Amino acid sequence: MLLLQAYNQHANVSVVLFFGTIGMLALTIGLIVFIIFHQRKVIRYQMTLQKMENEQQKMLLNASIRLQEEERQRIAADLHDDAGPLLATARLYLNENLVNLDKTTQLQSIYNAKQIIDDTIQLIRNISHSLMPPTLKNFGLESAVNDTFQKISGSGNINASSRFHDYKERLPIDNELIVFRVVQELINNILKHSNASFIHLTQNTNGNKFYIRMHHDGKGMTQKDFEKLTKSASGLGLKNIQSRLKVLQGRIFFEKDQSQTYYKVTIELHREEPTA
Structure with a gap:
């Protein structure tokens, strides 16, 4: 009788230990799964943030490039639209036929060319000042x-x-x-x-x-x-x-x-x- 009771107690302990082990194992597996999914969620979030940051950097870079391009286009337009015609006009006054003209006309042409060149110098100075x-x-x-x-x-x-x-x-x-x-x-x-x-x-x-x-x-x-x-x-x-x-x-x-x-x-x- 005592042996039977001892056997039953031992069996009960074994069952408790078995189910306890199963429970601990399930809890451990659940914890591991939770950690894995949480890590994946964190990684996805970090990737999303990184993507947004990269897009922001790209937008800033594009803005900087557009700014530089606009500056170059503005300077090119100023030189082409303003400085170009002025220099072309000055060249007309200083053409090769100048030596064949009378002295009064020569002096007037040289004076006009000088005025135009002075205006061109001022224009280029203004462009330079806008840059620095x-x-x-x-x-x-x-x-x-x-x-x-x-x-x-x-x-x-x-x-x-x-x-x-x-x-x-x-x-x-x-x-x-x-x-x-x-x-x-x-x-x-x-x-x-x-x-x-x-x-x-x-x-x-x-x-x-x-x-x-x-x-x-x-x-x-x-x-x-x-x-x-x-x-x-x-x-x-x-x-x-x-x-x-x-x-x-x-x-x-x-x-x-x-x-x-x-x-x-x-x-x-x-x-x-x-x-x-």
């Missing part, structure tokens, strides 16, 4: 931005002001040009679309961070609006801003003030610490 403004090249970003805001304010249509608080060490000239073009594009957007009564720009640094902030009281956008437009087929100007700042590993932020009275745009750049 002389104030920026000779005196730096602060002077170029202040000069721009003074001209805007001088028009009498809008109150414009700018102030650089601690621009002691200039950025490299190529970087200054990029920042200046971004500021120009932002100003252009504000003047065209915002109907603002004032624009105010400030500059400051914090450690190795360089900031330019623009405030205006017109119609503006938030960061969500900006990101939406840069991912759409439109908004070429904003894509140009983003692609230019990407060269400098910079960022731009659009927001509305907590008082809901004005919009603020912040450009943030990382500047290298000067070597000892």
Whole structure:
């Protein structure tokens, strides 16, 4: 009798152990399956993000290429439509028959040709200045931005002001040009679309961070609006801003003030610490 009870107890323990093992095995398999499916889901999500990032990079690259192509086409058009006819006209005054003309006519032709050549030189100088403004090249970003805001304010249509608080060490000239073009594009957007009564720009640094902030009281956008437009087929100007700042590993932020009275745009750049 005792032997039978012991046998039954042993059998019960074996059954419990068997089903317990089956349960643990099922739980382990379920956990492994869950991990596998979760990993696959994470991988698919990462691939989707990577695809979106690649598409965004492609859009920025295309925007940059279009910007450069538009610049080249504009310069080519200016040279072809304006400089070309001027030089062709000057050539007419200085043709091979000039030596056969009387002295008065010769002097008049030479004078006319000189005037045309002077106009052509000024035209080419203007094209050169549009590529690299002389104030920026000779005196730096602060002077170029202040000069721009003074001209805007001088028009009498809008109150414009700018102030650089601690621009002691200039950025490299190529970087200054990029920042200046971004500021120009932002100003252009504000003047065209915002109907603002004032624009105010400030500059400051914090450690190795360089900031330019623009405030205006017109119609503006938030960061969500900006990101939406840069991912759409439109908004070429904003894509140009983003692609230019990407060269400098910079960022731009659009927001509305907590008082809901004005919009603020912040450009943030990382500047290298000067070597000892």
